[in-house]
Amino acid sequence: MQVTMTVNGEEVTREIEGRLLLVHFLRDHLQLTGTHWGCDTSNCGTCVVRLDGEPVKSCTVLAAMAGGHEVRTVEGLEQNGELDPVQRGFIECHGLQCGFCTPGMMMTARALLDSDPDPSDEEIREAISGQICRCTGYATIVRSIRWAAAEEAGTRTTAPDTEAPAAEQPAGEEPVATTTGSAS
Numbered sequence: 001m002q003v004t005m006t007v008n009g010e011e012v013t014r015e016i017e018g019r020l021l022l023v024h025f026l027r028d029h030l031q032l033t034g035t036h037w038g039c040d041t042s043n044c045g046t047c048v049v050r051l052d053g054e055p056v057k058s059c060t061v062l063a064a065m066a067g068g069h070e071v072r073t074v075e076g077l078e079q080n081g082e083l084d085p086v087q088r089g090f091i092e093c094h095g096l097q098c099g100f101c102t103p104g105m106m107m108t109a110r111a112l113l114d115s116d117p118d119p120s121d122e123e124i125r126e127a128i129s130g131q132i133c134r135c136t137g138y139a140t141i142v143r144s145i146r147w148a149a150a151e152e153a154g155t156r157t158t159a160p161d162t163e164a165p166a167a168e169q170p171a172g173e174e175p176v177a178t179t180t181g182s183a184s
């Protein structure tokens with residue numbers, strides 16, 4: 001079957017099998033390998049992209065279902081050579097270590113800030129609660145998203161704060177919120 005969708009602002013058309021998942025369409029047909037594939041159980045969230053603005057796990061969506069819709073991947077965050085504030089926040093606040101979860105985390109963060117420019121830490125944790133990071137302990141991810149929010153609001157006045165991650169949450173623990181969050 002043929003599918004046509006808009007990916008990062010460009011219309012693409014490909015011949016696909018009806019059973020092809022969106023994550024594999026992006027990675028294998030479009031070579032957009034920034035979207036990672038980390039599990040077979042819809043748990044890890046490293047595959048999160050935006051579908052018509054909503055963060056979705058692209059391993060739970062058939063590519064055919066995205067036909068006629070707008071998809072944005074991590075490659076679409078940068079605009080005109082400028083990193084998105086979310087990307088800069090992850091750099092400034094060390095929101096990644098191995099980086100495997102990072103594309104999904106950043107796409108969820110971008111969607112969160114687009115709907116709520118000033119989320120609380122609890123709201124940030126809720127938003128990323130459907131995603132797993134095995135490196136950071138989540139504290140620096142929350143801090144990175146907070147940095148981006150402050151940057152966009154023009155209220156960031158200093159370098160990233162340096163509160164100890166361990167005081168917020170021990171490394172390796174799941175986020176406080178354990179609902180499916182916005183990345184469903």
Ligand code: FES
Nearest residue numbers: 038042044045059
């Ligand atoms: S690849 Fe793990 S949730 Fe999609």
Ligand code: FES
Nearest residue numbers: 097101133134135
């Ligand atoms: S930075 Fe390694 S899994 Fe999140």
